[in-house]
Amino acid sequence: MNLSIVGSGYVGTTVAACFADYGHEVTNVDIDEEVVAAINAAEAPIHEPGLEELVTEHGGDRLRATTDYAATRETDVTFLALPTPTGDDGRIDLEILEAGVRSLGDALASKDDPHLVVVKSTVVPGTTEETVAPILADASGKTLGEDLHVAMNPEFLREGSAVADFRDPDKVVFGTRTEFARERLREVFAPLLDQSDAELVETGIREAEMMKYANNAFLASKVSLVNELGNICKEYDVDAYEVAEAIGLDDRIGERFLRSGVGWGGSCFPKDVSALVAAARDADYEPALLEAAVEVNEKQPDRLLDLLDVHLDPDGKRVAVLGLAFKPGTDDVRNSRAIPVIEGLRERGADVAAYDPVATENMRERFPDVEYASSAEAALDGAQGAVVVTDWDEFAALDSAFDAMANPVVVDGRRVVERRDGITYEGLTW
Numbered sequence: 367m368n369l370s371i372v373g374s375g376y377v378g379t380t381v382a383a384c385f386a387d388y389g390h391e392v393t394n395v396d397i398d399e400e401v402v403a404a405i406n407a408a409e410a411p412i413h414e415p416g417l418e419e420l421v422t423e424h425g426g427d428r429l430r431a432t433t434d435y436a437a438t439r440e441t442d443v444t445f446l447a448l449p450t451p452t453g454d455d456g457r458i459d460l461e462i463l464e465a466g467v468r469s470l471g472d473a474l475a476s477k478d479d480p481h482l483v484v485v486k487s488t489v490v491p492g493t494t495e496e497t498v499a500p501i502l503a504d505a506s507g508k509t510l511g512e513d514l515h516v517a518m519n520p521e522f523l524r525e526g527s528a529v530a531d532f533r534d535p536d537k538v539v540f541g542t543r544t545e546f547a548r549e550r551l552r553e554v555f556a557p558l559l560d561q562s563d564a565e566l567v568e569t570g571i572r573e574a575e576m577m578k579y580a581n582n583a584f585l586a587s588k589v590s591l592v593n594e595l596g597n598i599c600k601e602y603d604v605d606a607y608e609v610a611e612a613i614g615l616d617d618r619i620g621e622r623f624l625r626s627g628v629g630w631g632g633s634c635f636p637k638d639v640s641a642l643v644a645a646a647r648d649a650d651y652e653p654a655l656l657e658a659a660v661e662v663n664e665k666q667p668d669r670l671l672d673l674l675d676v677h678l679d680p681d682g683k684r685v686a687v688l689g690l691a692f693k694p695g696t697d698d699v700r701n702s703r704a705i706p707v708i709e710g711l712r713e714r715g716a717d718v719a720a721y722d723p724v725a726t727e728n729m730r731e732r733f734p735d736v737e738y739a740s741s742a743e744a745a746l747d748g749a750q751g752a753v754v755v756t757d758w759d760e761f762a763a764l765d766s767a768f769d770a771m772a773n774p775v776v777v778d779g780r781r782v783v784e785r786r787d788g789i790t791y792e793g794l795t796w
């Protein structure tokens with residue numbers, strides 16, 4: 367099948383490269399010329415395990431990219447993988463999505479065959495049918511349900527394992543209203559459904575939109591709950607990880623997403639919980655539990671720094687920050703817990719020495735005047751204290767590097783560093 371994917375970021379590039387690998391002809395449309403050039407040169411524009419191999423194999427061949435929306439006319443289905451950020455008021459900001467949809471509608475105006483447009487971006491219930499569909503119909507002059515169809519196909523992949531997650535998801539959700547949309551989506555996803563254990567959920571468009579928010583809100587709240595329990599554990603000198611392991615054996619709770627620590631960040635949990643809270647309030651419903659989940663999350667970096675304060679006054683001292691990415695396996699620093707941690711350290715007058723295996727350049731844009739070390743060892747050298755913010759495996763292997771610290775105080779926000787003789791070790795929730 368001929369597919370176009372509008373937006374070529376974490377989702378758009380991953381989805382496009384995987385669909386090309388399943389044998390589809392795929393065109394990415396993006397306004398960023400560097401992203402387009404990279405894909406056509408068979409280079410991955412973002413860091414994701416396994417993506418480089420796929421783009422190397424298919425880029426410039428079955429996988430192409432362009433800045434020209436006209437390319438969508440040559441395709442049967444267009445997926446929208448555009449950003450849906452948080453606006454200043456906490457609500458979903460649809461400006462970028464609407465601009466992309468308008469350009470797509472203009473391009474489709476001169477296409478004769480019927481076309482399916484699938485919203486893959488995360489959007490609040492009602493957006494596909496009340497915002498996307500009318501703009502498309504207006505710009506293209508086409509008739510909804512006849513030669514223009516819309517659908518919603520939420521994406522559940524995680525950064526850092528995007529390719530593996532996309533190929534083998536727990537579920538694939540089709541939110542549709544017409545048989546045409548259902549049939550085309552089944553055809554697009556046939557190879558993935560054949561080669562994975564994914565459950566197919568066929569539902570309405572608004573339900574599909576809400577499933578995505580419910581999924582993320584549940585997971586974010588689960589981590590906040592385990593963080594709250596972990597904070598109580600710490601006060602009572604109980605190891606929260608032992609407790610989590612035991613409660614996770616109850617399959618009503620489940621063993622995953624029980625890692626307590628410095629909290630959740632990233633490009634999606636914070637914005638999606640915020641958008642859902644705002645949408646609930648717009649409907650005159652006060653989502654008390656989700657608000658509390660956000661509040662607990664915002665306090666975890668302060669608790670980490672309070673623990674450091676117990677052992678040293680950071681003013682004028684070198685403090686190593688180990689990990690800048692919002693989670694391991696990615697160079698993404700959006701809403702990383704490292705941001706409030708670095709801000710808090712600087713407010714205390716500390717000289718921050720930061721290290722991350724892949725996210726340094728992205729964090730440098732945010733904090734240009736922080737010292738970025740080339741290794742964890744270099745960051746720790748001469749430091750009076752260290753905080754661990756991202757659970758990169760390489761931090762677990764650190765050992766003699768702590769001997770180079772001037773004062774070996776380590777506050778671990780992710781349960782990654784091994785306790786050892788010679789360091790003063792504080793776990794955030796254990």
Ligand SMILES: NC(=O)C1=CN([C@@H]2O[C@H](COP(=O)(O)OP(=O)(O)OC[C@H]3O[C@@H](n4cnc5c(N)ncnc54)[C@H](O)[C@@H]3O)[C@@H](O)[C@H]2O)C=CC1
Pocket residue numbers: 372373374375376377378395396397398401447448449450462465466486487488489521522523524525633634
């Ligand atoms: N990042 C993730 O792990 C996941 C993201 N999502 C959702 O997927 C959507 C996309 O997210 P990401 O891939 O993270 O975004 P991103 O920020 O990584 O990439 C978006 C891309 O869209 C391009 N773009 C912006 N305006 C455009 C326009 N008018 N026309 C064409 N291209 C344009 C940008 O240049 C960029 O390359 C969001 O709604 C997000 O909530 C859903 C599941 C996972």
Ligand SMILES: O=C(O)[C@H]1O[C@H](OP(=O)(O)OP(=O)(O)OC[C@H]2O[C@@H](n3ccc(=O)[nH]c3=O)[C@H](O)[C@@H]2O)[C@H](O)[C@@H](O)[C@@H]1O
Pocket residue numbers: 488521522523524525526582585589622623624625626627628629630631632633634635692693
């Ligand atoms: O909508 C999205 O963008 C995606 O958001 C999350 O994926 P992602 O943000 O890439 O990463 P996660 O692995 O979910 O981690 C999110 C944050 O929670 C934190 N976390 C996760 C698990 C845990 O046990 N403890 C914990 O603190 C991580 O450190 C990270 O900061 C969801 O897991 C995906 O299903 C979803 O598609």
